[in-house]
Amino acid sequence: MSQKTKQIAGNMLIAQSGGPTVVINQSLVGAVMEAKKHKEIKKIYGALHGIKGILGEDLIDLGRENVHTLQAVANTPSSGLGSVRKKPTPEDCAKIFEKLKKHGVRYFFYIGGNDSAETTHIINEEAKKAGYQLRCFHIPKTVDNDLRENDHTPGWASAAKFVAQAFMGDDLDNAALPGVKINIVMGRHAGFLTAAAALARTYPGAGPHLIYLPERPFDVTRFAAEVKKAYQKHGRCVVAVSEGIVDADGTPIAAAYTKEVDSHGNVQLSGTGALGDFLVGLIKQKTDISRVRADTFGYLQRSFPGVVSENDAKEAFAAGREAVRLATSGDIDGSVAIRRKKGKKYQVHFERVELRSVAKETRHMPDAYIAKNGCDVTKAFLDYAAPIVGQLPKIGRFKKIKVKK
Amino acid sequence: MSQKTKQIAGNMLIAQSGGPTVVINQSLVGAVMEAKKHKEIKKIYGALHGIKGILGEDLIDLGRENVHTLQAVANTPSSGLGSVRKKPTPEDCAKIFEKLKKHGVRYFFYIGGNDSAETTHIINEEAKKAGYQLRCFHIPKTVDNDLRENDHTPGWASAAKFVAQAFMGDDLDNAALPGVKINIVMGRHAGFLTAAAALARTYPGAGPHLIYLPERPFDVTRFAAEVKKAYQKHGRCVVAVSEGIVDADGTPIAAAYTKEVDSHGNVQLSGTGALGDFLVGLIKQKTDISRVRADTFGYLQRSFPGVVSENDAKEAFAAGREAVRLATSGDIDGSVAIRRKKGKKYQVHFERVELRSVAKETRHMPDAYIAKNGCDVTKAFLDYAAPIVGQLPKIGRFKKIKVKK
Numbered sequence: 089m090s091q092k093t094k095q096i097a098g099n100m101l102i103a104q105s106g107g108p109t110v111v112i113n114q115s116l117v118g119a120v121m122e123a124k125k126h127k128e129i130k131k132i133y134g135a136l137h138g139i140k141g142i143l144g145e146d147l148i149d150l151g152r153e154n155v156h157t158l159q160a161v162a163n164t165p166s167s168g169l170g171s172v173r174k175k176p177t178p179e180d181c182a183k184i185f186e187k188l189k190k191h192g193v194r195y196f197f198y199i200g201g202n203d204s205a206e207t208t209h210i211i212n213e214e215a216k217k218a219g220y221q222l223r224c225f226h227i228p229k230t231v232d233n234d235l236r237e238n239d240h241t242p243g244w245a246s247a248a249k250f251v252a253q254a255f256m257g258d259d260l261d262n263a264a265l266p267g268v269k270i271n272i273v274m275g276r277h278a279g280f281l282t283a284a285a286a287l288a289r290t291y292p293g294a295g296p297h298l299i300y301l302p303e304r305p306f307d308v309t310r311f312a313a314e315v316k317k318a319y320q321k322h323g324r325c326v327v328a329v330s331e332g333i334v335d336a337d338g339t340p341i342a343a344a345y346t347k348e349v350d351s352h353g354n355v356q357l358s359g360t361g362a363l364g365d366f367l368v369g370l371i372k373q374k375t376d377i378s379r380v381r382a383d384t385f386g387y388l389q390r391s392f393p394g395v396v397s398e399n400d401a402k403e404a405f406a407a408g409r410e411a412v413r414l415a416t417s418g419d420i421d422g423s424v425a426i427r428r429k430k431g432k433k434y435q436v437h438f439e440r441v442e443l444r445s446v447a448k449e450t451r452h453m454p455d456a457y458i459a460k461n462g463c464d465v466t467k468a469f470l471d472y473a474a475p476i477v478g479q480l481p482k483i484g485r486f487k488k489i490k491v492k493k
Numbered sequence: 494m495s496q497k498t499k500q501i502a503g504n505m506l507i508a509q510s511g512g513p514t515v516v517i518n519q520s521l522v523g524a525v526m527e528a529k530k531h532k533e534i535k536k537i538y539g540a541l542h543g544i545k546g547i548l549g550e551d552l553i554d555l556g557r558e559n560v561h562t563l564q565a566v567a568n569t570p571s572s573g574l575g576s577v578r579k580k581p582t583p584e585d586c587a588k589i590f591e592k593l594k595k596h597g598v599r600y601f602f603y604i605g606g607n608d609s610a611e612t613t614h615i616i617n618e619e620a621k622k623a624g625y626q627l628r629c630f631h632i633p634k635t636v637d638n639d640l641r642e643n644d645h646t647p648g649w650a651s652a653a654k655f656v657a658q659a660f661m662g663d664d665l666d667n668a669a670l671p672g673v674k675i676n677i678v679m680g681r682h683a684g685f686l687t688a689a690a691a692l693a694r695t696y697p698g699a700g701p702h703l704i705y706l707p708e709r710p711f712d713v714t715r716f717a718a719e720v721k722k723a724y725q726k727h728g729r730c731v732v733a734v735s736e737g738i739v740d741a742d743g744t745p746i747a748a749a750y751t752k753e754v755d756s757h758g759n760v761q762l763s764g765t766g767a768l769g770d771f772l773v774g775l776i777k778q779k780t781d782i783s784r785v786r787a788d789t790f791g792y793l794q795r796s797f798p799g800v801v802s803e804n805d806a807k808e809a810f811a812a813g814r815e816a817v818r819l820a821t822s823g824d825i826d827g828s829v830a831i832r833r834k835k836g837k838k839y840q841v842h843f844e845r846v847e848l849r850s851v852a853k854e855t856r857h858m859p860d861a862y863i864a865k866n867g868c869d870v871t872k873a874f875l876d877y878a879a880p881i882v883g884q885l886p887k888i889g890r891f892k893k894i895k896v897k898k
Contacts, residue, residue: 108669110662113889133896137669147896160889166665168891173670191896257515257796260571264513264542265578269764269792359674359786360773361766368765381764386788387674391662393886395799481798484518484565486573491538491552491596 095128096221098194103135105200108166109243109390111404115199115227117162118408120150126416129195138172139207142184165391176207185214195223195415201230205423206447212421223415226423226443227407231390233280234450237441239428242404245397245476247389248284252480254385255288259295259326266324267379268315268371272364274389276332279303279453283465284473285328290483295326302332303453304462306341312374314463319377331363397478403436410438434475500533501626503599508540510605513571514648514795516809520604520632522567523813525555531821534600543577544612547589570796581612590619600628600820606635610828611852617826628820631828631848632812636795638685639855642846644833647809650802650881652794653689657885659790660693664700664731671729672784673720673776677769679794681737684708684858688870689878690733695888700731707737708858709867711746717779719868724782736768802883808841815843839880
């Protein structure tokens with residue numbers, strides 16, 4: 089590869105897409121800070137609200153934001169540039185490419201999930217067709233943790249920490265006022281975030297006592313029987329349910345209760361309490377348990393400030409930095425993937441992977457992480473998740489030395 | 494008052510009642526630690542699940558828990574002794590009193606809200622009737638902040654901090670993906686917790702853009718018009734709605750959507766997403782806004798570990814300690830009330846008040862805290878709430894210097 093090819097001079101454009109996370113700005117700032125070190129990168133532009141901002145030329149000059157602001161934004165939840173849920177048409181992609189060319193953009197970075205990787209891939213192909221050297225990189229992000237090629241995805245571990253802490257507190261609440269408590273957790277097709285509820289078990293008998301994932305068919309009759317059994321055993325029952333649970337035919341349990349569809353053709357699962365309320369009704373109907381409640385954790389899972397996994401924040405920043413390093417290393421494109429090093433100590437490294445290998449399709453919880461009974465996780469999952477999620481609050485409990493009656 | 498009366502020797506019993514908070518164990522441990530200093534207090538008993546544990550003689554020996562455990566429990570959310578929602582009958586109260594006498598209890602402490610104060614009051618009257626010296630103290634607790642005689646109540650400020658942080662993150666989420674976002678906040682009759690959402694406004698244009706409290710009649714037509722107006726102004730709209738909103742006749746808006754009633758005769762408002770989903774349907778029906786979502790914060794507001802107001806934790810501990818100091822100071826009974834000292838610097842002191850003055854009835858947001866338009870709070874409320882709630886996470890935002898099209 090010639091030095092000339094390696095050092096193509098031009099402007100950079102970065103944008104954010106899909107559901108926000110508490111660390112998505114770490115990736116953005118990681119990329120911007122790295123870009124400032126590379127002379128071949130001239131202007132550093134940010135597009136507002138993803139590709140919508142490119143199409144409308146709604147760009148801001150990130151190179152003129154000072155370091156103090158950049159650091160403050162890095163530590164702030166949600167997408168600092170705004171986001172979008174828009175699947176571009178081939179015509180959109182052609183137009184986006186024209187706008188990038190018009191603004192002298194040679195480095196393009198898109199932070200998001202598999203839909204965003206696909207968008208990046210299509211824009212990249214468009215540039216290739218036109219013979220325009222555009223270095224396109226996708227930077228991974230998703231609380232669902234469902235990107236292929238990655239050991240885990242920036243955003244997931246912090247959301248997982250929120251879910252685990254929420255279950256820790258809610259389990260103690262349920263222990264104080266016993267009953268059945270069902271909590272609906274985000275995750276359209278992959279159960280990783282719901283599974284993280286298991287990290288909340290810090291004492292014998294702690295909830296969640298049952299965990300339902302989209303990877304296993306959900307049966308309403310079996311569900312009621314399992315809740316009843318756990319309730320009889322513990323005198324109470326805390327349940328983690330993925331918003332994405334499906335029946336044996338693959339139909340989302342929530343589908344009958346909500347009709348909204350986003351621009352990627354997905355059924356709306358978040359921002360409604362319908363699934364939780366349905367499951368409460370089911371337990372009340374099929375058992376004689378009187379105190380049955382549901383909470384839907386909703387958007388708090390992905391945007392709550394102050395509950396951040398340290399490793400997640402660091403890795404999100406590094407993923408952004410890595411994308412710029414790769415893009416400036418030669419005429420290449422791709423996605424930055426997080427890989428975990430083997431060994432006892434938790435360590436990760438980054439690898440470039442092909443855009444098409446993370447686009448479109450998603451990954452699911454491997455079988456080894458799901459308990460045989462279908463309503464729990466395994467130790468292998470806990471070993472996988474715990475070091476990424478990091479330290480959780482300590483729980484104190486009385487020894488409860490009984491007084492003679 | 495004679496020294497003999499002052500120093501009646503006997504055992505102490507303490508219990509927790511009603512909805513848990515993240516600092517209710519601070520009050521418990523504050524009382525236990527103080528009791529250990531008083532020679533006239535012999536055994537320190539805890540009843541499991543409030544008066545239910547007294548009736549069933551389900552007692553534990555708190556005097557045998559070590560300091561390390563006590564400190565760990567103090568920093569743990571939810572009621573370490575378990576809780577109960579049980580309104581005792583006069584027969585129950587007579588029986589409770591018999592159990593207290595049987596176990597040589599001369600000091601009785603009950604941590605809870607106005608219902609718990611009433612229970613304490615009735616037990617106290619029962620003891621007086623029998624001529625048995627029982628020093629009964631109620632220790633305040635409620636995330637609703639609706640106890641009379643108190644400037645504010647232990648538990649509220651930490652829940653308020655959770656609500657404020659949740660709105661900070663959710664507002665940024667809504668700014669990234671604009672639409673209407675409705676968040677349902679706890680508070681059956683008092684709007685203090687919902688009002689705390691206003692603390693989330695840390696930049697011009699920040700949400701919540703509308704705040705609906707139980708203290709003002711809720712009109713569905715006006716609500717839709719106000720949401721539409723705010724949406725037109727900001728291009729988005731974040732709304733804080735109390736679960737306890739009522740119509741002009743005083744009927745809860747949630748009443749038609751839920752039928753459950755607790756043992757105090759109250760309609761179930763928490764543990765269901767029905768109110769939020771109803772309001773989403775309303776906005777979709779009455780406006781042409783397409784992205785409308787609701788989250789119900791639910792039990793996380795009162796039990797999320799790690800999100801604690803420092804002042805709240807300190808004051809909750811001090812309230813427990815104060816109750817024991819008062820009870821050992823003479824043959825008196827009452828409730829410990831938090832009063833705020835006048836002046837710029839935030840300072841509180843504790844006062845003994847009569848049990849009947851905090852029992853049964855609750856207080857509401859004063860008019861001075863509610864904006865004239867009925868859908869916001871005033872600066873006076875923010876000045877009241879901010880020092881109790883304490884530090885919130887810092888938010889960073891780009892200057893957004895536009896690039897020429």
